[in-house]
Amino acid sequence: MNYQETIDYLYSRLPVFQNIGARAFKPGLYTTQELCRSLGDPQNKYRTIHVAGTNGKGSTSHMLAAILQQAGYRVGLYTSPHLKDFRERIRVNGAFVSEDFIVQFTAGQKSNIESLNPSFFEVTVAMAFDYFAQCNVDVAVIEVGMGGRLDSTNVITPEVSVITNISYDHMQFLGDTLPLIASEKAGIIKEGVPVVISEYQNEEVSAVLTGKANEVDAPLSFSSERFRVESIGMEDGRSNLNIWDNISGKLAWAGLELDLTGSYQTKNIAGVLSVVEILKSGGWSISEDSVYSAMKSVVKLTGLKGRWQLLQTSPVVYCDTAHNSAGLSETIEQFEMLPHTRKRFVLGFVGDKDITGMLKLFPVDADYYFCQPSNTRALNVSELSLTAAKQGLFGKVFGDVNEALNQALSEASSDDIIYVGGSTFVVADLKNL
Known part of the structure; x- marks a missing residue:
């Protein structure tokens, strides 16, 4: 099969959520684990950052990828759904996965696809994990598809987990109350792995997230309590932000320019900067200059589209x-x-x-x-x-x-x-x- 025939095969053979909705929803990790096992568990061959949330997880993933790229790391980025091109889902340092790899991967996994009957999403997750391993990435930023606990991406043990926020969406799958939805998102919290919550919402949601973190001894922080984001206008088509440290009362980031100009990004940026702090405390080399330069050029570095x-x-x-x-x-x-x-x-x-x-x-x-x-x-x-x-x-x-x-x-x-x-x-x- 050539590339177009391969894509046609994947779409016709596998249930695709973005096309048919609930009928394609396949909760659980077994099939993804089996696919990964057949590939030698590539997701364990590099470090990862896991990002969940109702809104903002895509923007957060792209910002983190941009920062790590500018810091000199080779960065994989997995997001979904794509807007124009299937290959948008899987990138290394902003470059799409190659057509040849998709063809070869699908041909090599055809027997598993036929026997395991995975969803489209399960196959694309395994494809991304394998591609990142073959590209020898230093770290991969992995965006959750839906929920967290039973999402196919939840086979990784990351360096840090991020939950951007909890809102009403996909309620037929995740529950019809914010605490129920929060419980599903909290499923990405792993034993001993730091977790960043981008914004504090209410006591009920906070209790669910804190309870899960305590249960598995995962250090948890609410970024909106740590940082206060002040918008000081626009400059050259970018948002100009001052980021205040609520603990010290000092200005932590002065005049941080962000090329993602949606007002909602002020909530996401606090979470992103909290992740940067955690990574730096763990020995990652991320300079202030790399953060400043990355935030100016998230779109250019990662190819993000469609956000304001x-x-x-x-x-x-x-x-x-x-x-x-x-x-x-x-x-x-x-x-x-x-x-x-x-x-x-x-x-x-x-x-x-x-x-x-x-x-x-x-x-x-x-x-x-x-x-x-x-x-x-x-x-x-x-x-x-x-x-x-x-x-x-x-x-x-x-x-x-x-x-x-x-x-x-x-x-x-x-x-x-x-x-x-x-x-x-x-x-x-x-x-x-």
Whole structure:
């Protein structure tokens, strides 16, 4: 098989969550462990950092990878889902996994694929682990797919675990209360391994996370209690931040520039810097200069896309992959703060989400352009339009995001602002991403 035939085989042979949702969800570690065992347990051949959370885990993973790259380490990065190219999931120092490796790996694992019937995600996790070993990485940053306890990535014993936050998402799999969801995320906490919680949320969630950490004697810290992040404006298209140490009361990081300009990144950056401190205390060589230079260029170093990404100016168009109420509330608030004459939203969703709760976050005094992602889990755009109308949100219906955005642009003045999102897969469909 050539590369395209291999990708077609993986998609057709394996259940893919981003396409079929619940039917592809395969909790448990057995199959991943078997795949890894057949490969000689590559995940044990290098150091790892494990990142979970409802929102922010992708950005956090990319920031950590950028810092470690700038510090001189050879860094693997595994994230999901991809936006444009399957190879985005597996990178070494920002470079995509090669097509040849994917072909060779799949051919070599075909008998296991046929006998074990793994999910698409389980195969991609094993593929990443093997690729990182063959590339002789020093460290790999591994983003959890969903939850933590039963996620396929949870076969590693990392140097440090990170949980960005706990919010409502994937409740049919993880539970319908924050403590239940927290319990699933806490499943990545390993015996004796330091764990960083990027933001303190409430006593119930804190009790779950602290309880699990105490149970396995894992040092736990809440980054939002350690650091206070102060935004001091924008400079050359980057957020300019002062980071205060709450323990000493001193300025820990002055004028830290970050090219990820979403307001929600102020929560993620505290967690990232806490991880850096833990790694340095464990003997890792990470200079201040490497942190400063990495944060300026996360996108360039790692290829991150779709996080509060400016697509054009005049009119201003932003896209964001926020796809649950907690994430959308942050991006909508930031969007509405932009100078504007009119607000325009290009929106689409997948069909297995509580879109009523999300639609309640959007303003009534705006123009709407409804669409649906090409993904097979897409919510039918006519259904979206009807549901939105019940919330007082009225707009036009389009077959895909590019048609919808083109219409929004044709109706907008240069002083309007346009937001594109609702689903990761809507953003992925953008031609000019």
